[in-house]
Amino acid sequence: MEYNIEKTRNIGISAHIDSGKTTLTERFLFYTNRIHAIHEVKGKDGVGATMDSMELEKERGITIASAATFCEWNDYQINLIDTPGHVDFTIEVERSLRVLDGAILILCSVGGVQSQSITVDRQMRRYKVPCIAFINKCDRSGANPDKVTHQLKEKLGHNAVALQIPIGMEADFKGVVDLVSMQAIYFDGENGEILRYEKIPANLLDKAESMREELIDEASLFSDELTDAVLEDSEITIEMLIGAVRAGTLERKLTPVFLGSAYKNKAIQPLLDAVLKFLPSPEEIENEALDMDAEEAPVKLNHNLSDPTVALAFKLEDGMYGQLTYIRVYQGMISKGDTVKNIRTGKTFKVGRLVRMHANQMEEISSIKAGIIGALFGIDCASGDTFVSKHLNLSMTSMFVPDPVISLALLPDDNKSLVNMSKALNRFTKEDPTFRTFVDEDTNETIIQGMGELHLDVYVERMRREYAVNVTTGQPGVAYRETITRRSEFNYTHKKQTGGAGQFGRIAGFMEPITDEEFVFENKITGGSIPTQFISSCEKGFLSCIKKGPYLEFPVSGIRIVINDGASHSVDSSEMAFQSAARGAFREGYNRAAPVIHEPIMKVVVETPNEFNGAVMALLNQRRGMIVGSQEDGAMSTIETQAPLAEMFGFSTVLRSATQGKAQFTMEFFSYKQVPKSVAEEIQKKLKDSQK
Amino acid sequence: MTEHKSIDYNPLGIETDNIIKKGDFAAVIARAGVGKTSFLVQVALSCMLKQKKVLHVSLHDSVKKVSLWYKEIFTNLVNQHVIDLPVGSLDSLLPCRFIMTFKVDGFSLPGFVERFSDITEQGIFVPDVLIVDGLPLNETTDKLLKEIKAFAVQNSLSAWFSGHIHRDEEPNADGTPAPFFHVADNFDIVIQLQPTGERICVNFVKGIANDSDNPMIHVDPSSMLIMEL
Structure with a gap:
C-alpha cells in the first residue's frame, strides 16, 4: 500500500481490565481481513485472541504487553497498539500513549467508568491524546450506555456527546442509529460482517432527533460554518457535522461516544469509520524532541521524508529470530541498510x-x-532509546519512570536455570524500565524489584514459561527507607597506628533532614583544616553509608550533610583514612539524629457494591489503611484509602472472598511515610531474627 | 501516621467549642460562589487541629475535590502564617477527617445512617463534628433536617451546614433570606456571608451577637481565609 501520511492512524485501545479491549482488537483485525477467524480471549476455543501473543496472557485472559499491529480500512492504514489494562503495567500503557496520535477509550456499558478508566484517562490527558469513547458490552444484562456517557462527563470531565443511540438493549441489542447520517444500522451475517442500512425505527425517531440536536449544539462550538447553518436554519450536511466533531475531538474538547458489542460483532465497522473520521493523522499532531547540544531545548519535528531521521524505540520483544524493537519514526525515514x-x-x-x-x-x-510504527530486527537497545541520523543529537522526551516499591528474592533451582534466569532478567529489564534487578551482596540472592505484586508475579511466570527457569521465590519485600528527623552534630577522629604509616583524619560538621532531595553534601570548610584533595574522600565515605543505613540497614534518603571543620596529618592522612573518618562521623551523627523508617504508602481505590461497604472498610482498616473517603454512586461505592504496601500482600484474594468477588481495586504508589513506632519495632525484630 | 499536638486556631475569633455544642446545628448561608465550602473547611480544620474528628459529607463534590479544598485552605493558612505548622503537616491531621460523598438526589437519612454505622460500629472513625455541604436548605428538606437533628443529638454530634440563598427572592419579615427562612428554626447559629465591594462580610444572623465582644471578621476573597478586620 502506498505511503500517505494523511491516511495513517496510530491509535491505541485503552480501558479498564476486562472491558473487552482484546476482543475489540480481534474484531478490528477480522473486519480488516488481517485474520480470518475470530477467537475468544480466554482461550475457550483453545486458540486465544490473536493480539494476546504471550501464552500467559492467553491463560489469564489479560493483556500484559502491548502488541503492535497494523490493518487497512477504506484505504487508510491503521497502526493499532493493544494496551494492558491493569495498573501494575501502566508503564506499558504510558509508553504506548507516548507513540500514539489518538485512542479509543473503551468503557463497559454495565460497569461504566471504573477506577482504572480514571487512571488511563489521566495518562491520556498527560500525553494530550485525543480520544473517542466506545461503550462496549451493550448486549449484557444491566447495560446502560446513557449512564456511562453521563459518567464520562461527571467522573472524567469529558465533554462526551453521543454519536449513536442503541436499537434495543441487553439481549435485544440489534444495532445502532447513526446520529450524523440519521440511519439505522444493523449487522447481519454470521460475524456481523454485512451492514444493513434502514430507516430509523419509529419508536426511536424522537429520541434520535433530540439527541442529534444536542450533538449539533455541542459540535457548533467548533465550526463557524455549522454555527452559521444552525443560525440561518439552512441544511446541515454530514461533512459539516463530521468536520466540527473532528475539530472538537482533536482539541480534546469533545469526546464522541460510540456504542456496540464487540463480542456479539455489533457496531464495530462504524467504530473503524470513526477512527478515520475523528482521530488525527500523524501530521496533525505536533511532536518535539530535545536538542542535546542546546541544553535540551525542544525542537519541533516534521514529517518530511527527506529530513534527517528521528525515531523512538518504545517496546522490545524477544522473537524467534532475536530481539524485535518496535519503533515509531517521527521525522524522515528508516530504510534497510541505513546507518543510524x-x-x-x-x-x-x-x-x-x-x-x-x-x-x-x-x-x-x-x-x-x-x-509509521514498525519494528527492527537484531538491534541492541533499551526501551525509550532514540535513533537518529548520524549527525543529529536529538532525543525524544524521556518518560517519567517511578522507582520500584516491592522486591522479591529469586533462587534458581539448578545451574541451567541460573543461566536462563540471567538471560531472562537481562531481557525484562531492557523491556520494562520499572522492572529492576540486582544481586544482594550479603545473601548472594538475586533480587527483582517492580511496581506491585502482580507485576513481579507475571515476570516470574514468564521466566518459567519462556525461559524454562525453575525458580524458588522468597517472601516479597517492601522497599523501606531510613531517614533522620532532627539535626545533629558530629566530630569524629579516625586514628590508627599499627606500625608503618598510620591513618588519621578528623571530620566535624552536622547532618539535617531535607525533604526535596535524597542526599546533599556540602563542604563549608575554611582555612584548609581538611586539605581539598581529601574532600571527595569524605563525600565518598558518607555516600557509602547511605546505601545501607546504620539504623536498620535500609537505604538512607532525605539527608543533608555539611562538614565545617576537621584535621589532617601530613604523613598519616590519606584518602582511605578520610573515608573511614566519614563513615565514623556518619554513624556518630546518625544515631543522634533520631533515625526513623519510611515505608511506601499506596493509594488503594476499591469499587464495591454498597452492601459490602462496611466489610471493605474493615479490611482496609485492619491493614493500617487510612480511609480518605467514600463516594456513593447509585448501587456502587468507591472507597479511597492510603495503605502501606507491606500490609497489602494478598489483598485481592481477601477482597474477593469478602465481597463475593463483586469488588475490585486498583493500587498505585502514593508516597513514602514514616512507619509507626510499634511497626518499626516489629520490622527490627524480624530483621534480627532473619540475621540469626 | 504521627499524632499532632492540639493547636488553637479559631477562625471566628471565638473558640469553636463555645460556638456550637453537641447536638447543635450551625448554618453558613450565602449566594453561589461566595465561599461557603471554604468557610466550612476552615471550621473543620479548626476542629481537626484540636484533635476533634470531623465527618465531611459533600453532596456535590468528589472525595478528590473535597481533599483539594482542605489542601488549598491549609496551605493558605500556613503561607499566611495563621497557623504555625509546615505545609506537609496536613498529613498528620488527616486521620481526624473522613469524607463521604453522595449524590444530592440519592441522599437519604437511612442511607447516611448505614454508611455512618459502617465506620462507627467498627471503630474505624467516630466523629465529633459533622459538616454537611451541598444539602439544599429549603422547605423540601425541613423534615430531613429534623431527622438529622435527632440523629445528631443521639450520636453527640455538632453539625455545620452550608445553605444556598437567592437574591431574587424576597426575605421573610425578620430579614432571613429565602429559601433558608423555611428551615431557619432548625439552626442554633446562622452565619451569612455577604460580598461588599472588595471583601466578604461575615454576619452573625442568629446565635452570636454582632457586638464588641466578638471581633469583626471577613473573608479575604483572594485566599478565601477568614480574617479579623
Missing part, C-alpha cells in the same frame, strides 16, 4: 530487517516512514 545512531549509547548501527507486525506474525518491509 542510538542517542543513549552514542553507538551507530546498520539497519537490517524491517518488519510490520501483526501480533506474532510479521511482514517484511523496505522502510519505515515518518508517522
